[in-house]
Amino acid sequence: xxxxxxxxxxLWYYSQLFGLPLNLxxxxxxxxxxxxxxxxxxxxxxxxxxxxxDYEVQALETIHTIAQKINISTDCMMLLNQGKDPGRLKPGxxxxxxxxxxxxxxxxxxxxxxxxxxKDIERLIxxxxxxxxxxxxxxxxxxxxHHIRLGKGKKKIHWNGSFHANEWITSAVIMxxxxxxxxxxxxxxxxxxxxxxxxxxxxxxxxxxxxxxxxVDLVLNGPPSxxxxxxxxxxxxxxxxxxxxxxxxxxxxxxxxxxxxNWKIEKTRKEEKVxxxxxxxxxxxxxxxxxxxxxxxxxxxxxxxxxAVHTQGExxxxxxxxxxxxxxxxxxxxxxxxxxxxxxxxxxSHAGFKDWFIQEYKKPGFTLxxxxxxxxxxxxxxxxxxxxxLGIFLASLYI
Numbered sequence: 001x002x003x004x005x006x007x008x009x010x011l012w013y014y015s016q017l018f019g020l021p022l023n024l025x026x027x028x029x030x031x032x033x034x035x036x037x038x039x040x041x042x043x044x045x046x047x048x049x050x051x052x053x054d055y056e057v058q059a060l061e062t063i064h065t066i067a068q069k070i071n072i073s074t075d076c077m078m079l080l081n082q083g084k085d086p087g088r089l090k091p092g093x094x095x096x097x098x099x100x101x102x103x104x105x106x107x108x109x110x111x112x113x114x115x116x117x118x119k120d121i122e123r124l125i126x127x128x129x130x131x132x133x134x135x136x137x138x139x140x141x142x143x144x145x146h147h148i149r150l151g152k153g154k155k156k157i158h159w160n161g162s163f164h165a166n167e168w169i170t171s172a173v174i175m176x177x178x179x180x181x182x183x184x185x186x187x188x189x190x191x192x193x194x195x196x197x198x199x200x201x202x203x204x205x206x207x208x209x210x211x212x213x214x215x216v217d218l219v220l221n222g223p224p225s226x227x228x229x230x231x232x233x234x235x236x237x238x239x240x241x242x243x244x245x246x247x248x249x250x251x252x253x254x255x256x257x258x259x260x261x262n263w264k265i266e267k268t269r270k271e272e273k274v275x276x277x278x279x280x281x282x283x284x285x286x287x288x289x290x291x292x293x294x295x296x297x298x299x300x301x302x303x304x305x306x307x308a309v310h311t312q313g314e315x316x317x318x319x320x321x322x323x324x325x326x327x328x329x330x331x332x333x334x335x336x337x338x339x340x341x342x343x344x345x346x347x348x349s350h351a352g353f354k355d356w357f358i359q360e361y362k363k364p365g366f367t368l369x370x371x372x373x374x375x376x377x378x379x380x381x382x383x384x385x386x387x388x389x390l391g392i393f394l395a396s397l398y399i
Contacts, residue, residue: 001050001098003079005039012036014047017076018098021197023152024048024186027130046129049186050098052080057093062086070097101127102187106179108172108386109379113220114143114213120175121146128182136208137293140250141229143213145293148178153202157396158303160208160294163256163310163353164247164278165215166376170309173370173386174209177393181205192394199397206301211290214250219243219376224250236275244376247278249288256310257281258291259356261320266351281351291353298357305331305364307396308353309389311377313369315342316392320358320365328364331399335366338391368392 003014012035015022026035028046039045055066063086067074078086080096089095105123110116121133128150135144159177161170183189184196210216214224222243223230229250236252237243248254252275257266263285272280286292298306316339318324318332324345336343349355354365371377371385 001047001052003045003047004082005041005043005045006079006082007038007041009039009079010036011039011045014045017073017079018047018050018100019188020047020049020186021188023197023201024130027152028128047098048128048130049101049183051101051127052096053099055095055097057089057091057095059091061091062089063095066095066097072098100187101183104176104179104183106172106175108176109382110172111220111379112168112172112175112216114210114217117146117171117175117210117213120179121148124179124182128186131178131182136297137289139212139214139290140288141214141224141226145208145211145213145290147297148207148209149204150178150182151200151204151397153200153204155203155397156206156301156303157203158206158208158298158301158306159309159393159396160211160306160353161309162210162212162216163308164254164375165212165219165249166244166247167311168210168216168219169377169379169382169385170311170370171210171216172382173389174207174309176386177390178207178209180390181393192390194394194398199394203397205397206297206303208294208297211294212249212255215246215248218250219246237277240277243277245277247375248276248280249290251288252276252280253282253288254279255288255291256308256353257351258285258288259295259351259353260285261352261355261359262350266349285351294353295356298361302361303357303363305366305396306354306357307366307368307392309368309370311369311375312371312373314340314372314388315344315369317344317347317354317367317369318364319345320355323358323362325362325364331364331395332366334395334399335392338395339388341368341388341392 131150136147161174184191332343354367357365
């Protein structure tokens with residue numbers, strides 16, 4: 001919500017007036033030099049976690065009685081209605097009133113394609129402008145790969161979803177995790193009993209919610225209209241009746257078997273020797289723009305831990321070739337405690353994002369396998385999946 005400063009206003013005053021954490025207001029207005037510095041009259045300020053509504057004045061109402069009625073301070077009303085004369089209100093006049101956002105914006109209980117992701121990101125940025133969103137690259141078909149950041153701490157934690165196309169429910173889970181976190185930050189509300197502001201101060205959170213947007217759209221929407229890609233996926237899919245089993249990117253390369261961590265082993269033993277809906281690791285590692293963008297992001301940001309979200313199995317993997325650091329075991333124990341997912345140190349698999357991260361950086365890396373069943377998992381499992389993942393999300397920030 002935008003407001004226009006009056007003489008004598010400051011960001012600190014707005015934090016008191018609207019009951020908002022001062023650091024979130026400051027991070028929403030980085031061009032303002034100091035939280036206590038007086039603002040210039042007419043200066044535009046963005047307040048996170050609020051929107052506004054119109055209110056029609058009734059008989060005998062004043063700004064003060066309206067403020068009492070909707071449980072805000074009179075000066076909130078004065079700030080939002082600077083063009084109105086409070087002494088001359090009459091029935092039918094329309095005032096602007098602030099509305100605190102207490103419900104989530106993201107609706108995760110539906111097929112979650114790339115267009116849905118874009119709309120949700122735009123709406124979250126509009127309400128929570130202290131988050132940052134940039135593109136780390138593009139998919140094969142030119143879709144921007146969105147990277148969301150929030151938090152001010154020294155610890156840098158990375159989450160990602162939808163490496164695999166038919167695991168699109170992971171993007172819905174991650175976006176709802178972000179929304180819950182943002183809502184609780186601006187409302188001073190604990191999340192599963194844990195205060196969120198300290199987490200914001202101690203950890204910087206990095207999220208790529210949909211690594212493989214072309215593949216996700218293929219699974220949910222069918223073949224693309226562009227003739228080049230339509231012909232490509234139809235040839236790769238051969239005589240299969242649908243695309244529900246498709247895990248790969250649009251060129252038939254499995255992005256989570258495409259990193260240089262014993263890639264040759266994975267290449268040799270895989271039955272698929274040509275582009276396929278799943279499991280084909282490519283002719284060389286890191287040729288696909290989606291995987292290359294993820295590797296470049298990690299190389300640039302120096303994350304302290306990474307969590308790659310997949311489905312299914314209700315377990316998570318955290319070791320690779322004995323290269324994982326000592327602290328990974330304690331983190332795994334906490335993840336298992338808060339989620340009831342099974343902790344698995346080693347699996348006979350190579351060339352994954354988590355494998356490569358542990359190999360290259362010797363830092364904690366995790367692959368979460370959400371839910372049970374056959375991919376794509378049904379939305380009927382969403383609530384159970386979400387509650388178990390929420391515990392791991394919070395633990396990743398406080399450990």
